[in-house]
Amino acid sequence: MKLDKIMIVDDSATSRMIIKRCFQMAGYQDSTFIEAEDGLKALSNLNRNAVDLVVTDLNMPKMDGATFIKKLRLIDKTKQLPVLIVSSMGNERLETELEDKDVMGILRKPLTPEKVTDVVGE
Amino acid sequence: MRLDIGIGEWKVSNKADDELKTYALGSCVAVCAYDPSNHVAGLIHIALPDSKVNSEKAKKLPGYFADTGLPKLFEDMVKKGADKKNIKVKLAGGSSIMDQNRHFDIGRRNTIAIKRYLWKNGFGVIKEDTGGNSSRTVGFKVADGAIVVSNAGSKWQL
């Protein structure tokens, strides 16, 4: 999967660092990473920047991940943007709520390069 | 050519018709590292996590321990033309076997120590087949990086 620009949305700087590193180790060492600490900041950033993939946490202050994804789908530019959820709270109900063809998957924390590879391929 | 790798040894090749092979892993772990752009493959058969338990042995056989063996493996891969930033790692082995005092699981501790070194040095494990109770044999083709893991009954791609 070709991913030149990847946006990472998570309130924890440590988690953003781990996600970035896992993608780099899974083969995206030359991609550009854009970081946002909540859904609101991510939305305003996406207004200015086009990305190939959004990786988002769910449990965040200001705007949580589920609301953020719903908002993304209301905007023309990001309607079909691929989204990957990385969270410590993966659950079945949420998966059906987010049954959205452009949500590539819900990966459970701790994230590893192997989990990234499972979703995006070798 | 088939290159056999014993416990505590490692081999690196950039010859397309070579296959790196190691047998009967048990709680040992085979670290298979590959640079797909330059077709350089390296395999090390690690027995224990930390050289602190026997520094004499680590001098003679650095590949026996994760902390002394892994730097050697990557050093040799770079010498044979690998680019560090392209290297991807797969792990096999690390069966669940308790230490002498039946205190901790050596296979799991090996796997964790290897991942610790790799993470700290910017190498990612993109696939693993570790844990459980089987004794694994690993074949690793230099041409395309394909890895086949087998045990008494069956074989599968990693």
Next chain:
Amino acid sequence: MREVTKEQAKAALLRATQNTLGEMAFIDVIEAEEQRDFETGQLLFIEFYKPVRGRLLLALPLEIKREIVENIHAADWDELSVNEIDDCLLELLNVLGGNFLRELEQKDVKVHLSFPTVLFSLEEIPDLDSFWKFSFDAEGNPFTTSLALHEEEA
């Protein structure tokens, strides 16, 4: 609320701790054979509301705190800011909390956790006596996790 026994809670917490510290901080955790005293270098606290209500307290000696942070950040302690260190430990507890609840239920469930916090003293928890305390061993260093589960309010 279904009854959770101390044994069930302990088993779930051990698996969650092994998974979280192993995969995230690359430290192997086992159950401690005996309770050993240590000087606490860090207290971390999180509350959870779903699928059960409770609180989890993690007490780490300085050696483990340092190793966790250095391993996750792949950096030396001296290179890291206080913010980076705190954020790292809080994220670890957040992941541990989610993993624990899933291990307790043995399946994917709707999980609701508070944002984790750093405590400065155990006195901040008035009813500490009501917690179950479990001793673990991180490659030779002792640490404890304490857990309180509460009846769901009607």
